[in-house]
Amino acid sequence: TILIVDFGSQVTQLIARRVREAGVYSEIVPFQLAEDGFARLKPKAVILSGSPASVTDENAPDIPRVILESGLPIFGICYGQQALCQQLGGRIEGGLTREFGRAFLEVQKASPLFEGIWAEGTRHQVWMSHGDRVTALPEGFEIIAASPGAPYAAIADEERRIYGVQFHPEVVHTPDGAKLLSNFVHKIAGLKNEWTMAAFREKAIAEIREKVGDGKVICGLSGGVDSSVAAVLIHEAIGDQLTCIFVDHGLLRMNEAEEVVTMFRDHYNIPLVHVQAEDTFIDALEGEMDPEVKRKTIGRLFIETFEAEAKKLGGADFLAQGTLYPDVIESVSFTGGPSVTIKSHHNVGGLPERMNMQLVEPLRELFKDEVRVLGKELGLPAHFVGRQPFPGPGLAIRCPGGVTRDKLRILREADAIYLDEIRKAGLYDAIWQAFAVLLPVQTVGVMGDGRTYEFVCALRAVTSVDGMTADFYHFDMEFLGQAATRIINEVKGINRVVYDVTSKPPGTIEWE
Numbered sequence: 001t002i003l004i005v006d007f008g009s010q011v012t013q014l015i016a017r018r019v020r021e022a023g024v025y026s027e028i029v030p031f032q033l034a035e036d037g038f039a040r041l042k043p044k045a046v047i048l049s050g051s052p053a054s055v056t057d058e059n060a061p062d063i064p065r066v067i068l069e070s071g072l073p074i075f076g077i078c079y080g081q082q083a084l085c086q087q088l089g090g091r092i093e094g095g096l097t098r099e100f101g102r103a104f105l106e107v108q109k110a111s112p113l114f115e116g117i118w119a120e121g122t123r124h125q126v127w128m129s130h131g132d133r134v135t136a137l138p139e140g141f142e143i144i145a146a147s148p149g150a151p152y153a154a155i156a157d158e159e160r161r162i163y164g165v166q167f168h169p170e171v172v173h174t175p176d177g178a179k180l181l182s183n184f185v186h187k188i189a190g191l192k193n194e195w196t197m198a199a200f201r202e203k204a205i206a207e208i209r210e211k212v213g214d215g216k217v218i219c220g221l222s223g224g225v226d227s228s229v230a231a232v233l234i235h236e237a238i239g240d241q242l243t244c245i246f247v248d249h250g251l252l253r254m255n256e257a258e259e260v261v262t263m264f265r266d267h268y269n270i271p272l273v274h275v276q277a278e279d280t281f282i283d284a285l286e287g288e289m290d291p292e293v294k295r296k297t298i299g300r301l302f303i304e305t306f307e308a309e310a311k312k313l314g315g316a317d318f319l320a321q322g323t324l325y326p327d328v329i330e331s332v333s334f335t336g337g338p339s340v341t342i343k344s345h346h347n348v349g350g351l352p353e354r355m356n357m358q359l360v361e362p363l364r365e366l367f368k369d370e371v372r373v374l375g376k377e378l379g380l381p382a383h384f385v386g387r388q389p390f391p392g393p394g395l396a397i398r399c400p401g402g403v404t405r406d407k408l409r410i411l412r413e414a415d416a417i418y419l420d421e422i423r424k425a426g427l428y429d430a431i432w433q434a435f436a437v438l439l440p441v442q443t444v445g446v447m448g449d450g451r452t453y454e455f456v457c458a459l460r461a462v463t464s465v466d467g468m469t470a471d472f473y474h475f476d477m478e479f480l481g482q483a484a485t486r487i488i489n490e491v492k493g494i495n496r497v498v499y500d501v502t503s504k505p506p507g508t509i510e511w512e
């Protein structure tokens, strides 16, 4: 085990992720509990995270002495490095110019930390984010890499196996960062590559059992990957203490609802309430043109419907959610200042308090790709876990303007053909999201000998790493022509197809 002491950095989870990728188990413990965590976990090495605090602050958090004196390998990142230096007898200065973003460092000396990646005298890109910096080293330490803004960019006491870096090796903007962490874990701490998703599954199951006891859990299934994986995992842990509620708002894609119900009821035998609420949702949306009102209406109805169903079940002690790590970081403001709402995202926010339930979120530490691996581990079909993300408000936000049953029918058919073509062309996994949008515009066309006056369908496909930024997918024109021909021929109600070539920003992925 590796103990990761969290001093409050926004990216501490990324350290854990990199250590997992190196095949080693780690646990994050907040600095206030570091001493207990150290005693409990008996780690083989310790990593110290960054922090929004400054070691020059009066109440700056310390590294517990037991850790410093343990003789174990220690790796301090940013604040972690500064705290190491300060507590071991070096000097830190604050109030210097802040250094943010990309920087280049030069390797001064070979080290096991750089083995197989960085040779002496070479230059490498790293990601910096700090205000303070080390200005004098403790005894036994030497500089192993330096940058113009951070002369102590990487330091080492090879004898005691204590390392510190000013930059952030855990973020992707430090391209070799994962390898540096892997070197620390394998070459310096001597740990083996043996942590797997199977091990995560075991641990998560034990934690769910401990937390839930003999309580009742309900889980809102959306048909998406995250809530499905969470539900299967929780069911494996506590069996029929779990009930899933699937609020079918009538805004899902072709055959999606049936697929979810069949999979959960028949394949997994998980108790599932299928709430057919299409009428409630579509009637409420009828005539509503404003995107934010549409989103809020769907969110409100979802909560009301879910709550009513949960009450019918006699309530529950816990609400299960498929919250992922990026949802956790996104919900924390980096600046503390107000951020602008671009779109109101729809989830079951507010429900746990309203219904007096505690949350169970077994995927909180994971990223999307890891959830997919876990899903496979739990036996979910590959095509299901590989699904592209789908927004909570569903097809309503892909039908700009008013939503009607007829429009939803048209959109569903066009979307299914488009995705079918994408799958057939072998492009599904190369695309982050692909979908059809039904525009509230009719145009004139000619089919056979007759005039047509029907809707325009827009096709969208984007590549993205996390949905925060995106580029439009560069299909070849043959493909687009083929998809358009099929849609116009097969879908009654569409006579024209256009392709959306907007990136994000300035566009968003969804149209509303």
Ligand code: XMP
Pocket: 343, 344, 345, 346, 347, 389, 390, 391, 392, 393, 433, 467, 468, 504, 507, 508, 509, 510, 511, 512
């Ligand atoms: P935008 O349109 O904001 O979308 O660029 C970014 C990503 O978020 C998805 N999305 C949602 N997901 N509830 C969700 O669970 C929502 O209300 C919602 N709105 C957008 C969108 O599909 C894309 O992946």
